[in-house]
Amino acid sequence: xxxxxxxxxxxxxxxxxxxxxxxxxxxxxxxxxxxxxxxxxxxxxxxxxxxxxxxxxxxxxxxxxxxxxxxxxxxxxxxxxxxxxxxxxxxxxxxxxxxxxxxxxxxxxxxxxxxxxxxxxxxxxxxxxxxxxxxxxxxxxxxxxxxxxxxxxxxxxxxxxxxxxxxxxxxxxxxxxxxxxxxxxxxxxxxxxxxxxxxxxxxxxxxxxxxxxxxxxxxxxxxxxxxxxxxxxxxxxxxxxxxxxxxxxxxxxxxxxxxxxxxxxxxxxxxxxxxxxxxxxxxxxxxxxxxxxxxxxxxxxxxxxxxxxxxxxxxxxxxxxxxxxxxxxxxxxxxxxxxxxxxxxxxxxxxxxxxxxxxxxxxxxxxxxxxxxxxxxxxxxxxxxxxxxxxxxxxxxxxxxxxxxxxxxxxxxxxxxxxxxxxxxxxxxxxxxxxxxxxxxxxxxxxxxxxxxxxxxxxxxxxxxxxxxxxxxxxxxxxxxxxxxxxxxxxxxxxxxxxxxxxxxxxxxxxxxxxxxxxxxxxxxxxxxxxxxxxxxxxxxxxxxxxxxxxxxxxxxxxxxxxxxxxxxxxxxxxxxxxxxxxxxxxxxxxxxxxxxxxxxxxxxxxxxxxxxxxxxxxxxxxxxxxxxxxxxxxxxxxxxxxxxxxxxxxxxxxxxxxxxxxxxxxxxxxxxxxxxxxxxxxxxxxxxxxxxxxxxxxxxxxxxxxxxx
Numbered sequence: 001x002x003x004x005x006x007x008x009x010x011x012x013x014x015x016x017x018x019x020x021x022x023x024x025x026x027x028x029x030x031x032x033x034x035x036x037x038x039x040x041x042x043x044x045x046x047x048x049x050x051x052x053x054x055x056x057x058x059x060x061x062x063x064x065x066x067x068x069x070x071x072x073x074x075x076x077x078x079x080x081x082x083x084x085x086x087x088x089x090x091x092x093x094x095x096x097x098x099x100x101x102x103x104x105x106x107x108x109x110x111x112x113x114x115x116x117x118x119x120x121x122x123x124x125x126x127x128x129x130x131x132x133x134x135x136x137x138x139x140x141x142x143x144x145x146x147x148x149x150x151x152x153x154x155x156x157x158x159x160x161x162x163x164x165x166x167x168x169x170x171x172x173x174x175x176x177x178x179x180x181x182x183x184x185x186x187x188x189x190x191x192x193x194x195x196x197x198x199x200x201x202x203x204x205x206x207x208x209x210x211x212x213x214x215x216x217x218x219x220x221x222x223x224x225x226x227x228x229x230x231x232x233x234x235x236x237x238x239x240x241x242x243x244x245x246x247x248x249x250x251x252x253x254x255x256x257x258x259x260x261x262x263x264x265x266x267x268x269x270x271x272x273x274x275x276x277x278x279x280x281x282x283x284x285x286x287x288x289x290x291x292x293x294x295x296x297x298x299x300x301x302x303x304x305x306x307x308x309x310x311x312x313x314x315x316x317x318x319x320x321x322x323x324x325x326x327x328x329x330x331x332x333x334x335x336x337x338x339x340x341x342x343x344x345x346x347x348x349x350x351x352x353x354x355x356x357x358x359x360x361x362x363x364x365x366x367x368x369x370x371x372x373x374x375x376x377x378x379x380x381x382x383x384x385x386x387x388x389x390x391x392x393x394x395x396x397x398x399x400x401x402x403x404x405x406x407x408x409x410x411x412x413x414x415x416x417x418x419x420x421x422x423x424x425x426x427x428x429x430x431x432x433x434x435x436x437x438x439x440x441x442x443x444x445x446x447x448x449x450x451x452x453x454x455x456x457x458x459x460x461x462x463x464x465x466x467x468x469x470x471x472x473x474x475x476x477x478x479x480x481x482x483x484x485x486x487x488x489x490x491x492x493x494x495x496x497x498x499x500x501x502x503x504x505x506x507x508x509x510x511x512x513x514x515x516x517x518x519x520x521x522x523x524x525x526x527x528x529x530x531x532x533x534x535x536x537x538x539x540x541x542x543x544x545x546x547x548x549x550x551x552x553x554x555x556x557x558x559x560x561x562x563x564x565x566x567x568x569x570x571x572x573x574x575x576x577x578x579x580x581x582x583x584x585x586x587x588x589x590x591x592x593x594x595x596x597x598x599x600x601x602x603x604x605x606x607x608x609x610x611x612x613x614x615x616x617x618x619x620x621x622x623x624x625x626x627x628x629x630x631x632x633x634x635x636x637x638x639x640x641x642x643x644x645x646x647x648x649x650x651x652x653x654x655x656x657x658x659x660x661x662x663x664x665x666x667x668x669x670x671x672x673x674x675x676x677x678x679x680x681x682x683x684x685x686x687x688x689x690x691x692x693x694x695x696x697x698x699x700x701x702x703x704x705x706x707x708x709x710x
Contacts, residue, residue, distance in 0.1 A: 007019065007096075007235070007236055007239060008042065008093060008095075008096055008236065009238075010093075010095035010096055011037075011040040011041060011042045011093070011095060012039075012040045013037075013039070013040045013042065014039065014040075014489060014577045014600070017633055018037070018040060018042035019042075019067055019070070019072070019091070020067045020633050021037075021042075021599065021633050022597070022598055022599055022633060023037050023038070023039050023040070023574075023577065023600075024036075024037040024042055024043065024044045024045050025044075025045045025064060026570060026573075026598075027039075027044045028044040028045045028046070028047055028064075030570055032047070033047070038574060039574065039577050039578065041095075042093060043091055043093055043140060043141065045064050045072060045089075046061050046064070046074060046089065047061065048061055048062065048063065049061060051079070052076075052087065052134060052143050052145075053134075054132045054134040054143075054145065055132060055134075056131055056132045056145075057078045057079065057080045058078070058079045058080070059076050059077070059078055059079065059085055059087060059143075059145055060076055060077055060079055061074045061075075061076050061087065062074065062075040062076050062077060062414055063075050063411055063413075063414060065086075068088070068154065068208055068209075068225075068226065069204070069208055069209060069226045069231055070090060070226075070231055070232075070234045070235065071088040071089055071090045071091070071144070071226075071231075071234070072088070072089045072091075073086060073087070073088055073089075074086070074087040074088075074089065075087075075148070075414065078131075078145075084148045085131065085145050085146065085147065085148055086145075086146045086147070086148045087143055087144070087145055087146075088143065088144040088146065088226075089141055089142070089143055090109070090141065090142040090143070090144070090233075090234045091140060091141055091142075091234065092105060092106070092140045092141070092142065092234065093140055094140055096236040096237070096238070097140075097236065097237065101237055102140065105142075105233045105234070106135035106136075106142060107135075108230075108233055109133055109135055109142050109230055109233050110133050110134075110135050110192065110193075111191060111192060111193035111195070112133075112191050112192070112193070112229050112230050113130065113132075113133025113142075113144050113192060113230045114130025114131075114132070114133055114144065114146075114191070114192055114230075115127070115130070115189045115190065115191060115200065115227070116129075116130075116189065116190050117187060117188070117189065117190065118187075118188035118189055118190040118196045119188065125179070125180050125183040125184075126176060126179075126180045126221060126222055126223045126224065127180060127183070127184070127223065127224050127225075128146050128147065128149065128211065128223050128224065128225040129146060129147040130144060130145070130146050130147075130192075131145040131146060131147065132145050132192065133145075133192055133230070142234075144230070146225070149211060149213050149223055150213070151213060151214065152211045152212065152213040152223065153211065153212060154207060154208050154209075154210065154211055154212075155173075155207040155208075155210045155211070155212055155222075155257065155261065156206075156207035156208045158212050159207060159260065159261060159264065159265070159266075160620055161620065163264045164261070164262060164263060164264025164265075164284075165261045165262060165264075167262060167284070167286055167287035167290050167320050168320060169220075169261075170258050170261050170262045170290060171290060171314065171317070172220070173212075173222055173257075173258060173261060174254070174258050174293075174297075174314055175311065175314055175315070176221065176222040177205075177210070177222055177224070177254050177257075178254070178307050178308075178310050178311035178314065179311060180222070180223075180224055181202065181247075181250055181251070181254065181307040182306075182307040182308045182311060184199065184200055184201070184202060184224075184250075185199045185200070185201065185247045185250070185306065185307055186198075186199050186308075187199065199247075200227070200229065201228070201244075201245045201246065201247050201249070201250050202224060202227055202228065202245070202250050202253075203227060203228025203229065203232070203242075203244070203245035203249075203250070204226055204227060204228040204231050204232070204245075204253075205224070205250055205253035205254050205257060206253065206257065207257055207260060207261075207266070208226075209224065209225055209226040209231075210222060210223070210224060210225075210257060211223040211224075211225060228242065228245060247306060247307070248299075248303060248304075248306075250307070251297050251299075251303070251304060251307060251310055252297065252298050252299050254297060255277075255294050255295075255296075255297030255298035255299075256277065256298060258294050258297065259275070259277050259283075259294055259298070260275065262283075262284055262290070262294075263275060263282055263283070263284065268282075277294075277295075277298055277300065278300065286320060287320040289317045289318050289319075289320075290317065290320070293313065293314060293317060296310075296313075297310060372644065372695045373694075373695060373696070373697055375693075375694040375695075376679065376682075376694050376695065376696050376697065379677065379678055379679045379682065379694075380674075380678040380679065381678060381679045381680065382678060382679070382680045383424040383425045383675045383678060383680055383681065384425055384427065385678065386425065386671060386674045386675050386678065388667075388671070389425050389428035389430050389671045389675075390428070390430060390666045390667065390668065390671065391428055391429040391430055392429075392430060392431075392666060392668070393431050393433065394430065394431065394432050394433070394458045394459075394666070394668035394669075394672070395432075395433050395434075395435050395457050395458055396432060396433075396434060396435075396457055396458055396459045396460060396461065396668070396669070396672065397434070397435050397436060397437050397457045397459075397460050397461075398434070398436050398437075398460055398461045398462060399436060399437065399438070399462070399539065399540060400436040400437065400438045401537060401538045401539060401540070402436070402461075402462065402538065402539075402540045403463070403480050403538070403540060403541075403591050403593065403655065403690075404434075404461045404462075404655070405434075405436045406538075406591070406593060406594070407593055407685075407688045407689065407690065408421070408434060410593070410688045410689075412684055412687050412688060417684060417688050418434060420684065421675075424672075424675050425675065430668070430671070432668070432672055435457065458659070458665070458666075458668045458669060459657055459658060459659035459660075459668060459669030459672065460657075460658045460659075461655065461656070461657055461658070462540070462655070462656060462658060463480055463540060463544065463653055463654065463655045463656065464540060464543060465656055465658060468658060470661075471660065471661055471662070472658055472659065472660060472661060473658070473659055473660070473661050473669075473670070474656040474657065474658045474659075475656060475657050475659075475669075475670065475673040475677075476654040476655065476656050476693065477655065477656070477657055477673050477676040477677050477681070477685070477693070478654075478655050478676070478682070478685045478690040478691060478692060478693060479646060479647075479652050479653065479654055479655065479690065479691035479692075479693070480591060480592065480652070480653060480654075480655045480690055480691070481591070481592050481616075481646065481649060481651050481652035481653060481691065482541060482544060482545060482548075482589045482590065482591060482592070482651040483589065483590060483591075483592055483595040483596065483603040483604075483617070483651070484503060484508065484587065484588070484589045484603070484604045484606065484651070485587070485588060485589070485590070485595055485600075485601030485602055485603050485604060486499070486576075486584075486586065486587050486601055486602060486604065487576050487579070487583075487584035487585075487586060487600075487601060487602075488599075488600075488601055488602030488628075488632070494602070495519065495529070495583075495584065495585065495587075496601075496602035496604070496628060497628055498519070498523075498526050498527065499519070499522060499523065499526065499604075501602065501604060501605055501615075501627070501628050502604050502605035502606070502607055502613040502615070503522075503587075503604045503605075503606065503607065504606070504607035504608070505548075505549055505606065505607065505608050505609075505650055507522060508549050509549050509550060509551075509556070511531055511533050511587060512533050512535075512545075512549065512550065512556075512559075512560050512564055513550070513556045513559045513560065514559060514563055516531065517530065517531055518530055518531060519531055519585060527583070529583060529585040530585050531585050531587060532565075532584075532585050532586045532587070533564050533565075533587055533588070534564070534565055534566070534567050534572050534586060534587070534588035535560075535564045535565070535566045535567075535588065535589065536566065536567070536568065536569050536572070536588070536589065536590045536591070536594070537566050537567065537568050537569075538590075538591060540591075541589070541590060541591050542566075544651075544653055545589060545651075546560060548650065548651055548653070549651075567588075569588070569590040569591075569594040569595065570594070572586065572588045572590075572601075573598055573600035573601060574600070576588075576600045576601055577600050586601075588601070589651075591689070592641065592689050592690070592691070593688060593689025593690070594689075596617060596639065596641065596689060597639070597689075598632070599631075599632035599633040602628065602632070603615075603617050603626070605625070606649065606650045606651055608650040614645065614648060614649045614650060615645070616641050616642050616645040616646040616649045616652070616691075617639055617640075617641060617642075618639065618640055618641070618642040618645070619639060620639060620640055625642075625645070626639065640686075641686075641691045642695075643691060643692055643693075643694060643695045643696075644695060646691050652691070655690065657669050657670075657672055657673035657676070659673075677693065679696070682694075682696060683696065
């Protein structure tokens with residue numbers, strides 16, 4: 001299949017990928033009822049609670065999940081019985097498909113969208129079960145309603161999060177997949193039109209069309225989805241259409257999937273090109289029998305006749321072997337006998353140099369230290385384990401335009417953070433209601449602290465604690481921070497590329513006080529481009545920026561207040577996008593939760609004096625800081641804030657629960673803070689954009705376990 005970047009060229013997306021771009025989703029979030037992306041006009045994502053009517057029932061959207069293949073995914077329910085479903089939305093945008101093409105593809109989709117056994121047997125062959133295929137009669141969308149597979153993810157996302165599979169697990173993936181292909185290729189199958197056909201090829205096997213469901217005991221099940229017979233209907237006609245796939249080509253595609261899973265990646269780390277299974281150096285050397293089997297699947301050696309023959313050969317393979325290591329040892333002994341001493345010394349020297357290079361590479365790469373999770377393991381696991389939570393109604397506060405006010409509105413799985421924290425421990429009958437306040441002084445937003453000092457509220461959440469009195473106590477529960485960002489795209493011609501992905505505190509200070517007004521003043525090699533400094537509207541963010549970057553200098557703060565334009569973060573990102581193609585000189589900053597999962601601007605590494613640049617936003621797959629080569633326009637949660645790095649990040653700061661020391665009042669604030677610092681609380685906060693107090697195992701934040709961390 002052609003790359004997605006070549007699709008939908010009729011829509012002027014700044015990142016050349018309207019389907020995976022985040023702007024259609026942001027538009028739907030910001031403007032109620034929006035049908036199209038504000039930037040390029042591509043169809044916006046569906047809003048929550050939107051209803052889709054089909055022949056089998058009506059389905060309601062719960063939340064947007066991301067993109068898979070040629071469609072967008074949503075969680076939802078069937079209204080009649082409240083059963084959960086997954087809705088895949090396919091698009092036929094009118095700039096890419098004319099009216100005749102659209103109608104023809106809709107009709108075909110309704111006929112072939114989903115398959116089942118012709119004899120109506122209920123049998124689990126690990127093919128995602130389709131409920132019905134729906135075409136919007138008046139619009140440009142189609143929907144495939146499928147049964148949800150709890151806790152499933154694509155093999156592509158599994159590979160990013162977990163890394164390479166063992167040869168034993170790869171064998172099991174192949175075993176289950178070949179069994180499903182045997183079923184697909186040989187059984188009588190029924191389409192929604194009631195047409196019956198003997199066998200069908202998948203035609204679209206990849207890491208992203210194969211799901212994995214991991215059980216508690218680490219066993220897993222493999223499911224196929226997104227068959228080519230309906231998926232390819234949504235390739236725009238201007239793109240060369242894929243040829244029909246033969247059954248043996250399904251085996252080849254499965255062989256490549258197994259190769260990627262075993263190696264642990266899909267691209268060559270040095271060239272950034274797709275891995276070539278013909279390159280013998282790319283293969284693991286732990287299981288020669290499996291390697292030989294995958295060679296045959298891919299077609300590099302004698303191919304299998306069909307899926308059944310391949311599966312039988314797999315089941316008869318000898319167990320994993322370690323013969324290669326012994327072979328190498330014997331070969332080494334023989335070479336010592338053959339080579340004279342000078343050659344042996346040269347060999348030792350080469351090995352030392354190679355070892356040094358590997359050691360240098362390992363030092364530069366983020367690796368997990370088992371000891372770094374000790375503090376995490378000491379935390380209470382759940383809200384329910386926090387002792388002595390008093391019963392009662394507690395009202396707490398913060399500023400209206402604060403990080404906390406924003407975070408409470410964000411979704412964690414199917415519920416907002418605010419909903420999860422209102423009654424965090426039902427057995428205690430404690431209710432925590434958030435009532436934000438508006439400060440009369442935008443430059444000194446501490447009204448929230450005043451509110452509970454006068455007994456109007458029970459406690460407050462804030463990062464502004466410099467002036468609290470000794471009558472108050474505070475407990476840190478996370479870190480917040482600011483990201484500074486500039487225009488970015490992967491073509492290599494953006495401002496982020498030109499300045500090398502970093503900026504110093506001194507340069508920021510001069511930019512935001514008018515001492516530097518052109519990017520060429522940063523570096524004479526940069527283009528002559530006017531600097532446009534922006535700031536967000538959150539007073540809390542502005543105060544922290546002035547405190548850290550401007551060092552609370554009264555004159556610099558006055559210049560900042562009078563000259564720097566303040567704009568909502570989302571609007572700044574829209575403006576950057578609209579100017580990207582012409583060359584945008586905008587620089588802005590914002591709280592992490594509004595700037596880490598967007599692709600309009602690149603979050604710059606920050607240089608503080610003579611210290612190395614600090615970039616705490618990490619790429620999940622390789623556990624390393626982001627680089628300018630990373631693709632940010634993905635809805636796969638493949639980035640995270642690295643806690644150890646963030647603790648020395650110049651623009652980071654703690655966030656606190658502040659509560660009275662008065663022992664005559666119920667300890668609502670201290671107990672709320674105690675719940676936020678459990679494993680469950682830290683996981684939830686990490687998901688919405690705060691930074692945990694201590695490193696947590698990657699499988700925690702990347703799972704759906706936040707609401708019930710084991």
